[in-house]
Amino acid sequence: MRILILTASVLALAACSQPAEAPAPADAPAATDAAQPASFDASAGGLLEADGLTPAQPGGGTALKIPFGWTEAQVTEFLNGFWGREPERGECADLGLTTLTYGADLDLLFEGGRFAGYFAGEDAPETFSTIGEIHVGSTLAEIRAASPEVQVTEGSVGPEFGVGEVFGFLSGTGDDARVTGLYAGRACIFR
Numbered sequence: 001m002r003i004l005i006l007t008a009s010v011l012a013l014a015a016c017s018q019p020a021e022a023p024a025p026a027d028a029p030a031a032t033d034a035a036q037p038a039s040f041d042a043s044a045g046g047l048l049e050a051d052g053l054t055p056a057q058p059g060g061g062t063a064l065k066i067p068f069g070w071t072e073a074q075v076t077e078f079l080n081g082f083w084g085r086e087p088e089r090g091e092c093a094d095l096g097l098t099t100l101t102y103g104a105d106l107d108l109l110f111e112g113g114r115f116a117g118y119f120a121g122e123d124a125p126e127t128f129s130t131i132g133e134i135h136v137g138s139t140l141a142e143i144r145a146a147s148p149e150v151q152v153t154e155g156s157v158g159p160e161f162g163v164g165e166v167f168g169f170l171s172g173t174g175d176d177a178r179v180t181g182l183y184a185g186r187a188c189i190f191r
Contacts, residue, residue: 045127050165092188117185
Protein backbone atom coordinates (compact mmCIF):
# COMPACT_ATOMS: atom_id res chain seq x y z
CA MET A 1 0.00 0.00 0.00
CA ARG A 2 2.86 2.40 0.83
CA ILE A 3 4.40 1.68 -2.57
CA LEU A 4 1.11 2.53 -4.28
CA ILE A 5 0.79 5.84 -2.36
CA LEU A 6 4.47 6.69 -3.00
CA THR A 7 4.11 5.94 -6.73
CA ALA A 8 0.93 8.03 -6.98
CA SER A 9 2.64 10.93 -5.17
CA VAL A 10 5.67 10.84 -7.50
CA LEU A 11 3.43 10.78 -10.58
CA ALA A 12 1.34 13.67 -9.26
CA LEU A 13 4.46 15.76 -8.57
CA ALA A 14 5.90 14.97 -12.00
CA ALA A 15 2.68 16.06 -13.69
CA CYS A 16 2.72 19.38 -11.82
CA SER A 17 6.39 20.21 -12.17
CA GLN A 18 6.61 20.60 -15.97
CA PRO A 19 4.69 23.66 -17.23
CA ALA A 20 3.43 23.47 -20.77
CA GLU A 21 5.50 25.36 -23.34
CA ALA A 22 3.90 28.26 -25.14
CA PRO A 23 2.88 27.39 -28.69
CA ALA A 24 5.02 28.65 -31.55
CA PRO A 25 3.69 31.62 -33.52
CA ALA A 26 1.20 30.72 -36.25
CA ASP A 27 2.92 29.47 -39.40
CA ALA A 28 6.17 28.99 -37.46
CA PRO A 29 8.00 25.70 -37.97
CA ALA A 30 8.93 23.76 -34.87
CA ALA A 31 12.38 24.36 -33.36
CA THR A 32 14.88 21.75 -34.47
CA ASP A 33 17.52 22.03 -31.76
CA ALA A 34 17.93 22.80 -28.07
CA ALA A 35 15.74 25.30 -26.23
CA GLN A 36 16.38 29.00 -26.72
CA PRO A 37 18.67 30.73 -24.24
CA ALA A 38 17.13 33.44 -22.08
CA SER A 39 19.60 36.10 -23.18
CA PHE A 40 22.09 36.02 -26.01
CA ASP A 41 24.39 38.42 -27.84
CA ALA A 42 23.62 38.78 -31.56
CA SER A 43 27.35 38.90 -32.31
CA ALA A 44 27.44 35.10 -31.83
CA GLY A 45 26.23 35.12 -35.42
CA GLY A 46 24.25 32.73 -37.49
CA LEU A 47 23.76 31.22 -40.89
CA LEU A 48 22.91 33.73 -43.63
CA GLU A 49 20.84 31.90 -46.23
CA ALA A 50 19.20 32.82 -49.52
CA ASP A 51 15.75 32.48 -47.94
CA GLY A 52 16.27 33.60 -44.35
CA LEU A 53 18.45 33.59 -41.26
CA THR A 54 19.29 30.91 -38.68
CA PRO A 55 20.72 32.38 -35.44
CA ALA A 56 23.60 30.46 -33.82
CA GLN A 57 23.21 28.83 -30.43
CA PRO A 58 25.80 29.67 -27.80
CA GLY A 59 28.16 26.70 -27.62
CA GLY A 60 27.42 25.60 -31.18
CA GLY A 61 24.56 24.47 -33.33
CA THR A 62 21.69 26.49 -34.66
CA ALA A 63 18.19 27.31 -33.57
CA LEU A 64 15.02 27.74 -35.52
CA LYS A 65 15.38 29.10 -39.05
CA ILE A 66 13.62 32.39 -39.63
CA PRO A 67 12.48 32.22 -43.27
CA PHE A 68 11.49 35.15 -45.42
CA GLY A 69 7.73 35.54 -45.18
CA TRP A 70 7.41 35.37 -41.39
CA THR A 71 5.51 38.33 -39.98
CA GLU A 72 7.37 41.05 -38.12
CA ALA A 73 5.57 39.95 -34.94
CA GLN A 74 6.80 36.35 -35.36
CA VAL A 75 10.38 37.45 -35.98
CA THR A 76 10.49 39.90 -33.07
CA GLU A 77 8.81 37.46 -30.68
CA PHE A 78 11.42 34.84 -31.47
CA LEU A 79 14.51 37.07 -31.62
CA ASN A 80 13.59 39.23 -28.61
CA GLY A 81 13.49 36.04 -26.56
CA PHE A 82 16.52 34.57 -28.27
CA TRP A 83 18.77 37.65 -28.15
CA GLY A 84 17.20 39.03 -24.97
CA ARG A 85 16.47 42.55 -26.12
CA GLU A 86 14.26 44.75 -28.27
CA PRO A 87 15.59 45.82 -31.69
CA GLU A 88 16.22 49.35 -32.88
CA ARG A 89 13.58 50.23 -35.45
CA GLY A 90 14.16 52.23 -38.60
CA GLU A 91 12.94 52.49 -42.13
CA CYS A 92 14.04 52.66 -45.71
CA ALA A 93 11.03 54.77 -46.62
CA ASP A 94 11.92 55.30 -50.26
CA LEU A 95 11.69 51.54 -50.80
CA GLY A 96 8.81 50.94 -48.39
CA LEU A 97 10.88 48.83 -46.00
CA THR A 98 10.97 48.72 -42.21
CA THR A 99 14.26 47.74 -40.56
CA LEU A 100 15.04 46.04 -37.27
CA THR A 101 18.59 46.05 -35.91
CA TYR A 102 19.58 43.86 -32.98
CA GLY A 103 23.22 44.93 -33.09
CA ALA A 104 26.27 43.34 -34.68
CA ASP A 105 25.60 45.43 -37.84
CA LEU A 106 22.81 43.10 -38.99
CA ASP A 107 19.62 44.68 -40.35
CA LEU A 108 16.44 42.66 -40.89
CA LEU A 109 14.15 44.15 -43.52
CA PHE A 110 10.37 43.90 -43.69
CA GLU A 111 8.03 44.70 -46.53
CA GLY A 112 4.30 44.81 -45.92
CA GLY A 113 4.89 43.53 -42.38
CA ARG A 114 6.75 40.39 -43.56
CA PHE A 115 10.42 39.43 -43.26
CA ALA A 116 11.80 40.12 -46.72
CA GLY A 117 15.59 40.39 -46.44
CA TYR A 118 18.70 41.01 -44.37
CA PHE A 119 21.89 43.02 -44.67
CA ALA A 120 25.12 42.27 -42.78
CA GLY A 121 27.27 45.42 -42.90
CA GLU A 122 30.98 46.14 -42.58
CA ASP A 123 31.01 45.65 -38.81
CA ALA A 124 29.14 42.33 -38.82
CA PRO A 125 31.25 39.65 -37.13
CA GLU A 126 32.64 36.74 -39.14
CA THR A 127 30.25 34.51 -37.19
CA PHE A 128 27.47 35.65 -39.54
CA SER A 129 28.30 33.57 -42.61
CA THR A 130 26.80 31.60 -45.46
CA ILE A 131 26.84 27.82 -45.61
CA GLY A 132 29.98 28.22 -47.78
CA GLU A 133 31.54 30.23 -44.92
CA ILE A 134 31.43 33.50 -46.84
CA HIS A 135 31.32 36.40 -44.37
CA VAL A 136 32.09 40.09 -44.19
CA GLY A 137 35.88 40.19 -44.47
CA SER A 138 36.21 37.13 -46.75
CA THR A 139 38.42 37.67 -49.78
CA LEU A 140 37.24 37.23 -53.33
CA ALA A 141 39.79 34.38 -53.65
CA GLU A 142 38.11 32.61 -50.69
CA ILE A 143 34.69 33.09 -52.27
CA ARG A 144 35.90 31.68 -55.58
CA ALA A 145 37.41 28.67 -53.80
CA ALA A 146 34.16 27.98 -51.93
CA SER A 147 31.82 28.85 -54.81
CA PRO A 148 33.39 28.70 -58.28
CA GLU A 149 30.06 29.85 -59.78
CA VAL A 150 30.42 33.31 -58.13
CA GLN A 151 29.48 36.20 -60.41
CA VAL A 152 31.34 39.52 -59.96
CA THR A 153 29.98 42.75 -61.45
CA GLU A 154 30.86 46.43 -61.32
CA GLY A 155 27.78 48.61 -60.88
CA SER A 156 26.65 52.01 -59.69
CA VAL A 157 27.30 51.02 -56.04
CA GLY A 158 30.73 49.54 -56.77
CA PRO A 159 31.94 45.95 -57.11
CA GLU A 160 29.35 43.33 -56.19
CA PHE A 161 29.18 39.54 -56.21
CA GLY A 162 26.47 36.91 -56.20
CA VAL A 163 26.50 33.27 -55.19
CA GLY A 164 23.08 31.81 -55.92
CA GLU A 165 20.63 34.19 -54.23
CA VAL A 166 23.10 35.63 -51.68
CA PHE A 167 24.81 38.85 -52.75
CA GLY A 168 27.44 41.19 -51.42
CA PHE A 169 29.68 44.17 -51.87
CA LEU A 170 33.42 44.02 -52.43
CA SER A 171 36.25 46.45 -51.79
CA GLY A 172 37.58 45.78 -55.32
CA THR A 173 37.66 43.14 -58.05
CA GLY A 174 41.04 41.47 -57.43
CA ASP A 175 41.51 38.22 -55.52
CA ASP A 176 42.49 40.18 -52.38
CA ALA A 177 39.27 42.28 -52.44
CA ARG A 178 37.25 41.85 -49.25
CA VAL A 179 33.51 41.46 -48.67
CA THR A 180 32.15 44.67 -47.13
CA GLY A 181 28.48 43.60 -46.92
CA LEU A 182 26.21 40.58 -47.47
CA TYR A 183 22.50 40.49 -48.25
CA ALA A 184 19.66 38.37 -49.50
CA GLY A 185 16.06 39.13 -50.33
CA ARG A 186 15.03 42.78 -50.25
CA ALA A 187 17.71 45.33 -49.38
CA CYS A 188 17.87 49.05 -48.74
CA ILE A 189 20.23 49.80 -51.62
CA PHE A 190 19.86 52.75 -53.95
CA ARG A 191 21.35 52.11 -57.39
